[in-house]
Amino acid sequence: MQQSQLEPDDLVRYLDECLQCYGGKEYLEQFSWVDNLKKVGKPATIEELDTLLIKIIKSKKHDEISIVVPEVMSDEEIEYFSFTRAKQNTSYNIDKTIYFNAIDFLSFDIDRMKRDKLFAFDNQGSEVKSFSIYKCINLEVTHKRKNYMLFLGQWFEIEKKFSEYVEKELKFIPTHKNTFPDLIRKIDKATMKEKLESEGDYNERICKSRNYILMDRKLVKSSRTTTSIELCDIADVKNKILIHAKHRKGGSSGLSHLFAQASVASELILSDEEFRKAARIVIKENHGNAAMNLIPAKKIKSSEFEIVLLMLGCDNTKLLKDLPFFSKVNLMNTYTNLTQRGYKVTVASAK
Structure with missing residues (x-):
């Protein structure tokens, strides 16, 4: 009501x-x-943690820090990012080194960080939104033998055993056996800035080079969801591999969408016969009768399928290590839920 x-x-x-x-x-x-997780409310503790944050930044230990968009934004909405004191220095992904290299460390403090901005631009070069850097910072620290996390401008105390449990569980998630090619980077003639290949273009290129079928933007209706959804982005019909791909350029929001899409589609494949019928029709219309073998109409065994979570714009050598904490938790839960249903689940990346 x-x-x-x-x-x-x-x-x-x-x-x-x-x-x-x-x-x-x-x-x-x-x-x-x-x-x-417990929200830190004591002003003295928050001040101590903010002081520690500034100390880490001034010591140039920037590998420990992530800068992400603090709200859900679509890839189509945002093309470039930049920062206070370096607004003309744009990048397709959020490049934290641009911000840190522009800081005057002698006068830098928490108030200045809160005033500093992350700017987001569309493909016409127009500023779409801006966010306080403080709200964009993701950082995990240990202070007085306790673990804390800065997320969306708020400090949280993390139960140590839970943090250790998450890191332990992530080590069990396997990497897909095949590697994926890097994203294409080229100079945009209109802006003279480096432009990273879009998710849609990447999916099309992969399908052409590997004989996969393209399911990106091929929506399937289901009575169990409020909107039509994608079965996956890319599929290997012969080996029953369903690949869900998403750019990580904005931070954790894109990954949340990736994990949610994979979870919802995979569960509907198992539980909803009407969804399977609708998916087969979409597959037939776009790729012919033979491709319908990807999704059986009646009897289905989840163990025959592999679900691949493909993260675009991620460093292959730091795929899981560099994820924001909430993305790690989200990935862990997605992996657990789908493997409990019998699916094989793997992760992959394309730099």
Whole structure:
């Protein structure tokens, strides 16, 4: 019930419902890990952690820091990024070295960081949005024998055992046996800036070079979802490999979409016969009868399928290590949920 629809006599009942939701435990079914995070509210502790953040930046230990877009934004909406004091120095991915190299370390402090901006531009060079750098920083630190994380401009205390558990679980996630080619980089004649190959162009190129079928933007209807979804982005029909690909250029939001897409599509393949029928029709319309063998209409065995989570714009040697903490948790949960359903799940990257 929306507040605008409330009658005065309904207010008490509505507040009772709010209180019940607040004290409920339904979230534990899918988000039990949230209880391992505690928002830091003590001003003195926040000040100590902010001081530690500035110290890390001034010591130039920038490998420990990630800069990400603090909200969900589509790849089509954003083309380039830049920073305060280096606004003309744009990059297709968020290049944190541009920001750190432009800092005057002698006068740099937490207030200046909060004023500094990450700028996002569209493909016409127009500024779309800007964000405080402080809200864009992802950082995990140890302070007074406790683990903390800065995320969306807020410090959280992380249960040490949970942090260790996440890192341990990630080591069990296998890498796809085949490597993927790097993204193509070229100079945009209009802006004279380096432009990274789009997700759509990359998917098309891979399909042509490897005899895969393209399912990117080939939407399948399902009565169980509010909108039509993609079966996957790329598929190897012969080996029943479903590849979900996503750019990481904006940070964690793109990866969240990647993991969610893979989870939803994979679960519908198993549980929804109508979805499978609709998927087979889409496959036939775009790739012919033979390609329909990818998705059986009736009996289906999840063990026959491999789900590949392909992260575009990631360093192959640091694929899982460089992920923001929440992306690590999201990936761990996606891997666990899909493997429990019998799927083989692997990760891959393209630099």
